[in-house]
Amino acid sequence: MSKAIEDYGFIGNTVSGALVARDGAIDWLCLPRFDSDACCAALLGGPEHGYWRIAPADALKCVTRRYRPQTAILETCFETAEGKVTLIDFMPFTDDEHYVDVIRLVRGDAGHVRMRMELCLRLGYGQVVPWVRSQEYGLSAVAGPDALQLHTPVELKGQNFTTVAEFSVGGEAVIPFTLAYHLSHRSARPAANAQTRLEETTARWHTWIGRCQFDCAEEHPWYEAVTRSLITLKTLTFSPTGGIVAAPTTSLPEHLGGTRNWDYRFCWIRDATLTLYALVSSGYRQEAYAWREWLLRAAAGDPKQLQIMYGLSGERRLTEVELPWLPGYEHSRPVRIGNAAFKQRQLDVPGELMDVLHAGRKLQFEHSEHSWRLQKTILRQLEQDWNQPDEGIWEVRGGQRHFTHSRLMCWTAFDRAVKAVENFGLSGPVERWRAVREEIHTDICRNGWNADKRAFVQYYGGEALDASILLMAEVGFLPPQDERFRTTVEAIERELIVDGLVLRYRAEDSPDGLPGDEGVFLACSFWLADAYVMLGRYGDAVALFERLLSLRNDLGLLAEEYDPRIGRQLGNFPQAFSHIALINTANNLACARGPAKQRADGPGRHRLDE
Template sequence: MSRLIEDYGLIGNMVTSALVGRDGSIDWLCVPRFDSDACFAALLGTPENGRWRLYPTAPVRRTRRRYLPGTAVLETVFETDDGAVALIDFMPPNATEHRGELIRIVRGLSGRVEMGMEFALRFGYGRTVPWVRRRDYGLCAVAGPDACDLVTPVPLQGKDMMTVARFTVGKGESAPFTMAYYPSQSEPRFIEDRSIVLDRTVRWWRDWVGRSTLPEGGKEEWRDALIRSLITLKAMTYHPSGGIVAAPTTSLPEHIGGVRNWDYRFCWIRDATLTVYALVNSGHFEEADAFRLWLMRAAAGDPAQMQIMYGLGGERRLTESEITWLPGYENSRPVRIGNGAHEQLQLDVYGELIDALHAARQSHLGSFQAAWQFQCTLLTALEKLWRKPDAGIWEVRGAARHFTYSKMMAWVAFDRGIQAVEQYRLDGPVARWRAVRAEIRADIEEKAYDAKRNCFVQSYGSHSLDASLLLMAETGFLDPADPRFRGTVEAIEQDLMEDGFVLRYRPEDTDDGLAGEEGSFVLCSFWLVNAYVLLKRYDDASALFERLLGIANDLGLLAEQYDPKAKRQLGNFPQAFSHIGLITAAQNLLQAAGPAEQRASRDDAGAAPVANDRAAAAPSE
């Protein structure tokens, strides 16, 4: 049986990342980039598809693990009858697009523990066995353009098309291993002392975390979860371009045994605004600006050709295909690489991109003028596009329709353009934009509002609900005090909540072109936390946030979805959108949970402010 998704921890170097199992097995690694072919693919197959395992040979009585505080360095402690060892896994943050290292150090804590190692390198998503040659430092493995050195003082030997070892560590002793990737036409580089590299990596992460600014007050565990999510988001940043990968994995299923298996190793425009706010509100302006610049480069060109997602460097061709030789996680087929949704029309991305640029402008990131020219060009195109049906934020593969969220984000796009003219005295056809904004609002209120239920619906003429409607007040489309917002939140609570968590929609009520079920969508539950804060339902917000913290794994990591019945995580892991949702909700709660007199003052003044204050300057029509 496959390991549970939550049994894995993430290590990364801002170019790629690896998933480390609780048993010491690295079952997923793509080199040299997040979106490259996997060289360890046991996550979606079997050990024969590649993995790197370090483990005690004797039965393990207890396993515990943690990240070294304030870092992405993972420590797993194995206790046996003979003693205890710590396995330290990390990737130094000095990688390039062509070279990187994964370091593993086994340290003896007590007694003497015999360890085993199994190193099965399989390039090409678990298919290609490399040519392995022994070296005085370990081994060198080559397959086509790819080469890896395994550098260790531990004696190695070949067995059954993999490399194995047996060694013993006592208290105070250590055994280091370095897997160094490089192009096969290049020469390997010198491998430094692993203890020195570990110390340098720990300092690097702690220096980065030390630059974070967090709201005062609230619970310490909320702040800890926020910091862990910030570290995770940083680890999932592709440093060479500034893009942030949606997840470092592909094809982890939304339903075990189902077909809802997607490649998330790309960068989504829909994540833009929430990402910028999460970074800016945490004091990480450099990362926010790098992401802003990535957005502008990726979407540059004809605005009618803007995609919903791009590659790590802004690549546009993300052709979807199937890997037939991998059986999939718990036999969930197909295993996909690439993502066909990149060809969809999703109107919401225009609003999300423009809102992100607006947030950047408010935070004084970068040059105003280039971003403003780009924004005006996007709005000119959107004037013609907004009336079209589309695939919506959830990338349905059924028939296109007029999704309410898509129309609302078109409204957001024009609203932010108007605000830019009014607040920053930028030049734009503000009278025309006001007319378009008013037309979009009227269209939504006429065609997407169900007066009998006092709520907005998923799409025009539909009776279904959609969790994205929870953002109607946060974006400024509705005032939090508007009875229609309260009614929409209550309708979502009634129709889309199962076992205390929020579905993004009900597949049985929405033609999304796919068979099967899915779990609750973690981000949507965080959206409900934010909606509760806006409605001043603080106790409900805190309770739901605590419930969400409870479904994270022991390392604080979250997948895309959660199955409350089976009590397990589902979907690609870890998911940037889930952690962005946690960051924003934590910021809102920490801000709302300040001193009692401040909270009373805010309540008297009206709706509670939120850290992701997208609606603050939104004027009435």
């Protein structure tokens, strides 16, 4: 049986990342970037598809783990009858995205413990066996464009196309292992002292998290959850460009044994606004600005060619391919790389783009005339397209519909354009934009409303509910006090809540075109908590928020979904959208407690749309 998704920890260096299991195995590692081919892919297959394990050779009495406080450095403590050791896993920051290291330190804590290391490198997502040679520093491995070196003082030997080592550690000794990646046509870098790099990486993380402004108090009951989410979000950032990946993994299933398995190692425009608020409200304007600049570069060009998602550097071609040699996590097939949704029409995306750029103006980011020209060009195209069907926020594969959320975000696009003129003095055909805004508002209220359900529904003419409608008051389409918003929230409570958590929609009622079911979508549950805050239901909001916090694994990490029937996390992991939603909801709740807790930028729940 596969290890549970929540059994993994996540380490990274804002270029790439790795998943480390409780048993000391790195089962997912892509080098040198998040979206590179995996060289350890056991997560989606078996040991034969690549892993790197360091653990005691003898039976374990217990295993505990934690992140070194306020860092992305993972410590796993193994206890055997002979003693204790701590495995310290981290990825040092790098000044060159083509040189990336993974460092593992084995520290003796008590007694003497026999250890075993196994390194099975399989490049090309578990398919390619590299050419391995012994070196005085350890070993080198080469396959095509990729080269790796393992630096360690421990004696290594080959065994069934796997490199193994057996050693003992005790007396507070520290034994290092450094796996260093470089392009095979470039020279390798000398390996620096691993202990020194640990100290440097720790200091850099402490400096970064020291800028956090959440509630300005470490004793706040949610401080740890927020800072862990911020560190996770930072770790998911591709620092060379400022882009933020949705998750470091591909094809972790939304339903065990099912086909809802997608590659999330890309950057979605729809995540942009909520990401910006999460960063700025927590004190990270520099990262928010870099994210906005990535968006402008990625979206530049003909507005007809605006995509919903892009690669880490703004790449547009994200061709979806299936990998038949990988059996999938718990036999959830197919395993996919790339994401065909990049070709979909999703009319909410111009609204998301306009919203985040409006937020940048509210936050006094540097004005760009080029950016405003791009926005006006996008609006000209949207004037023609807003009443067309699309695949919607959830990227359905069952055909286009007139999705209510898509229309809502079209309204948002023109609303933010009007405010750009009214509040910031920018030039544009504001009367025409006001007219289009009003036309869309009327269209949604007439066609998106279902009188029998007393709710706005997923798509025009349908009866299915959709959690994305919870954003209706947040973007300013209706005030929270509007009866229609209140009854929509109540309808979602009746029909989309499972064990106190929120489904995106009920798969059997939706045109998503996919077989099987899925778990509850964690971001949607945070959205419901935000709606409760806006409705004045503070106690309900806190209760739901704390329930969501209880679903995190022991390291404070969340996947995309959760299955309350089996009590397991599902989907790609860790999921940026879940952690972004956690940060924003925590800030909303903190702001709702009273004006003394509010910062100059205001509560994130208002989306800065005033």
